[in-house]
Amino acid sequence: MTERMLQFVHLPQQTPEKRPVSLRREDFDEIYRRFDQDAAARQSSRCSQCGVPFCSVHCPLSNNIPDWLKLTAEGRLEEAYEVSSATNNFPEICGRICPQDRLCEGNCVIEKGFESVTIGAVERYLTDTAFDRGWVRPGRPLHERPQSVGIIGAGPGGLAAADQLRRKGYQVHVYDRYDRVGGLMIYGIPGFKLEKPIVLRRWAQLAEAGIVFHLDTEIGREVTLGQLRARHDAVLIATGVYKPRDIGGPGAGLAGIVPALDYLTASNRAGLGDDVPGFESGALNAAGKRVVVIGGGDTAMDCVSTAVRQGAASVQCLYRRDRANMPGSLREVKNAEEEGVEFVWLSAPEAFLGDGTVSGVRAVRMHLGLPDASGRQSVEPVEGSHFTLRADLVIKALGFDPEDLPLAFGEKGLEVSRWGTLSIDHRSFMTSLPGVFAAGDIVRGASLVVWAIRDGRDAAEQMHAYIQQSSTVAVAAE
Ligand SMILES: Cc1cc2nc3c(=O)[nH]c(=O)nc-3n(C[C@H](O)[C@H](O)[C@H](O)COP(=O)(O)OP(=O)(O)OC[C@H]3O[C@@H](n4cnc5c(N)ncnc54)[C@H](O)[C@@H]3O)c2cc1C
Structure with missing residues (x-):
């Protein structure tokens, strides 16, 4: 179906229906039901397509929200998904657990007087539909590169970086002390906000893209940071914060x-x-x-x-x-x-x-x-x-506070802030150790999934630049 835009004047805000309390109290299934196509299209058509989209400005990933809302309203769902996933590695997760009231929806210009577009619910509908219809494909690279990266931590920060670097062709190895991938998305956040098959489905996609997961592997215990640095061309620390x-x-x-x-x-x-x-x-x-x-x-x-x-x-x-x-x-x-x-x-x-x-x-x-x-x-x-x-x-x-990482990793040279978070150069994302980068909660302190994704993407870009520069220098020296 095709909806015209700017319908906020006629159409009220709609959130997906909540399951009845009596059912919710009995299980760990998600609280909100899913939009159907009509509801998603109608809600998307409320977007005013304003000149300065404050929803995008206030999204840590700068998602092109008005664009994919318009495509959803027009029934062009696959294109809408392409636009949405171009800036976000895990839109199905952000659609569910981002605090939209403080980010995109809280800054929607029609919020003043007409109540915002329910952007998160549309994002969730769009990505679930994309999975159902087979539009979400593993991010396999066109060309393989010989260099490898080691990523410590399989939370959203580490996974976003892994996805980005794999798409560029790197040999990506993710190490996590847990037995499953997802970090706090799998063991912290409960199923009534984020059902676990959603996280497991992403894990399967990332593995299919060729990312190698080394689970039950605690860095600092089973393997040292020094060993990882010797094994890989660059290392990312995305270990989150866990000290209660x-x-x-x-x-x-x-x-x-x-x-x-x-x-x-x-x-x-x-x-x-x-x-x-x-x-x-x-x-x-x-x-x-x-x-x-x-x-x-x-x-x-x-x-x-x-x-x-x-x-x-x-x-x-x-x-x-x-x-x-x-x-x-x-x-x-x-x-x-x-x-x-x-x-x-x-x-x-x-x-x-x-x-x-x-x-x-x-x-x-x-x-x-x-x-x-x-x-x-x-x-x-x-x-x-x-x-x-x-x-x-x-x-x-x-x-939560960060653990003492220089101690845990046996690396006194790893500099931390006065809060114990890792100190990085905010342009290069590099820590005080050459070739070692950091992203997510371990840099910001306890934050949000969407910020960890943003950091993971930015760090991946910087790791790519670092490896390319190091390779050029090495070739020139030969
Ligand atoms: C209960 C709870 C609810 C939350 N709810 C929300 C929400 O609704 N919305 C939202 O946006 N955010 C929420 N958050 C915050 C969000 O989960 C975090 O900001 C986000 O997961 C941080 O991502 P990360 O990749 O930096 O770290 P994490 O997700 O913490 O992942 C770090 C990974 O590193 C691994 N690791 C740690 N040390 C080592 C080591 N030495 N060797 C190997 N592996 C290691 C861990 O096992 C873990 O898998 C919540 C947090 C909690 C605790």
């Missing part, structure tokens, strides 16, 4: 208080059919328990909604700021509330109660004070406002 920020105070060491990523990884592994020791009855399963999650970011949102699906008796989320000041997506808060999660805003834990195992959290009310140097309002405890939440499982979701 901890919480102290009385009772912090009680059993039943667990880090968020341990909890989510166990749940994702169980969902993938892995044998997770003790999962059915263990500390990492919320079934039948009163659960308190501490934190207000995306990880905390994923924990509360996972606990609901595991059959928790109750789920509460304790966050020291309020709804308007939380870092997590408001769309996810709304979904969690619909599913029965209680948000305890402006509250912080002070102590954990229990005899060996946690039985409660003593908390204190907070109020928002004056903005600090960063412009964010400070939080201060309200005197005499203590209260207790009963809990059998407490999940700590307070964010």
Whole structure:
């Protein structure tokens, strides 16, 4: 079907239907259903084709959104997919889990008054259709190059770089300590946001393109960084950030208080059919328990909604700021509330109660004070406002820091910032070690999938330039 553009005046915003709460609470399938072709075309036709597309400007990948919306509205889906995938290695993933309300959709010019085009849902429809119809083909190169690259980390940053470099003809080797490809997309983010077959499908495509995966291989343990540098013409570090920020105070060491990523990884592994020791009855399963999650970011949102699906008796989320000041997506808060999660805003834990195992959290009310140097309002405890939440499982979701990579890799010369992230030259993406590049969360700190893809693409371009320059110098010296 063909739709004319600028239909926002007549057509309202439409998001794909959500599955009923009663079904959502029972499984880990995605919350949102898929657009059909008519809905995708109608929604795309709402785009105003404005002169300066702020959606593209605010997309970390500078996706040509108005162009592929127009092609979708005209029913030219294969061309729309070509345009969309030209700037994004994994549009089916961004369509599902990008915080569009803060990026493209939040900056859509018709947002003011008419509500934005639901760009993410169209992107998801388009790429799923492309997979269904066989338009997504492995990125095999036209010519092979003799040089090889080693990529440490199979998350979105490492995979985007691997895809780009393989398409240029390099022999690409990806090393990961996990047994599956995807990084946080496979073991961190739950299935109700990103179903696992979506990630496995991409892995299969990348392997078919000729990328060699060395799984269950931890660099710094099984293989050293030095060995990788000797083996490859350039190396990319895309190891993400995994050290959980901890919480102290009385009772912090009680059993039943667990880090968020341990909890989510166990749940994702169980969902993938892995044998997770003790999962059915263990500390990492919320079934039948009163659960308190501490934190207000995306990880905390994923924990509360996972606990609901595991059959928790109750789920509460304790966050020291309020709804308007939380870092997590408001769309996810709304979904969690619909599913029965209680948000305890402006509250912080002070102590954990229990005899060996946690039985409660003593908390204190907070109020928002004056903005600090960063412009964010400070939080201060309200005197005499203590209260207790009963809990059998407490999940700590307070964010992540980088591991000490120079130590883990035994490379003292690898320079890090004062936050422990890898220092790179922001033009060349090279670290302090010649021929060693870095991308994604390990450079930015905990961020987003779309930024990791962007960094991976940019780093790949710089690695290509470096290898070509090194080869030219070597030939000239002969
Ligand atoms: C629970 C959770 C939910 C999130 N939800 C969203 C969301 O909805 N939307 C969004 O955009 N972002 C989300 N994020 C953030 C997003 O997942 C990350 O920003 C992104 O995955 C970073 O990509 P990366 O490639 O840098 O690292 P990662 O995805 O972390 O991948 C790093 C890889 O490196 C491997 N590795 C680490 N050290 C070594 C080593 N020494 N040797 C070998 N391999 C190693 C790891 O095993 C891993 O596979 C979420 C994060 C979390 C934790």
